[in-house]
């Protein structure tokens with residue numbers, strides 16, 4: 495994710511102002527670890543350190559087939575979710591995350607199941623228990639007027655009606671506002687998304703376009719498939735009056751969608767997504783997904799961009815008045831490696847997404863003839879870094895209220911630059927490539943990065959990471975390789 499306060503040119507004054515704005519919100523909150531959910535049949539969550547109620551235990555989803563229709567006039571969403579999963583315990587029952595909406599029917603392997611609605615959970619008891627290790631298929635029919643979830647620190651996330659259409663985006667959760675889901679990055683799955691909307695409107699989602707067809711009563715069904723494992727918060731659906739361009743980049747589909755109210759200049763900026771991804775490949779290794787693209791919203795309520803898999807969604811401010819959106823495109827595309835292909839184990843380690851994406855911006859700016867990454871690091875170090883409060887909260891454990899703070903973004907990038915200065919350029923970029931390659935498609939945490947870095951560098955780096963990730967005092971200026 496990226497906030498709209500980001501810009502490409504980084505004067506010391508701009509850096510100081512941006513960080514000062516963030517610092518005003520310091521809360522010093524910390525998240526306590528909550529062990530596990532309520533077993534294979536409970537309505538408890540996966541035990542995320544910050545959001546313990548998110549997600550569910552007892553099964554892993556392999557694939558979601560989402561068939562939804564949406565009518566902007568009535569704001570009604572009607573859906574059928576076919577969830578192919580595998581039990582990870584002997585499963586007498588299980589829960590799915592679902593907020594709002596009305597469940598009309600649930601079957602498990604074709605037999606009607608018993609259903610209860612808990613707090614943001616749909617609790618399902620199959621007619622027959624599912625043994626550990628056995629696959630099963632749950633089909634949920636549902637409908638209603640979807641609503642986003644709100645949080646004072648995280649804003650509005652999820653499905654929102656907008657200008658004769660709708661969009662579904664949000665972090666750390668969004669999916670449960672429009673389909674039943676195991677809503678945590680630890681349960682990644684592949685997706686097929688079929689969205690039926692009134693003729694003339696677009697319905698754009700993740701992955702490879704699988705065509706569109708005329709449906710009943712003047713409707714059109716748009717089909718998308720994401721064949722790489724995807725964390726649920728990275729699923730998106732954008733419906734409305736959009737200019738959709740389908741082309742190819744290096745043999746893969748490149749799809750951009752720009753709201754009709756935005757300038758065609760935005761179409762040109764998003765068309766550069768493939769070329770920008772090629773530059774990132776030079777640093778991070780092969781682009782991890784089967785499609786490229788981007789979606790630009792016109793809704794002024796969206797003051798951020800989100801790295802929805804293979805097709806990030808951008809709020810309008812990044813391109814307003816002819817503004818150059820290259821920086822934010824670099825950021826969201828870097829997430830395709832860091833965050834999307836390699837996903838966090840828990841939301842406390844978000845710096846593994848945001849620090850890397852922010853550092854990609856620094857690298858790209860240097861390549862474009864702007865400030866070097868070293869100069870950007872020094873601007874922060876000498877500017878806001880001279881103040882104690884810049885060094886709190888901890889980058890590796892910022893607390894849920896500071897999840898999207900400078901500690902995670904800027905200091906996450908500074909942590910990587912400190913690593914680079916410590917191990918040297920060749921070793922550093924080898925670490926980046928090995929991280930993206932070895933962890934591809936899975937989940938990884940800070941401890942994994944420390945271990946991988948130590949292996950590649952052939953030296954102890956525990957003290958360095960401990961200082962930069964978990965201490966809240968100013969580190970020593972990172973030394974040259976030696």
Ligand SMILES: [Zn+2]
Nearest residue numbers: 495496848851
């Ligand atoms: Zn981001």
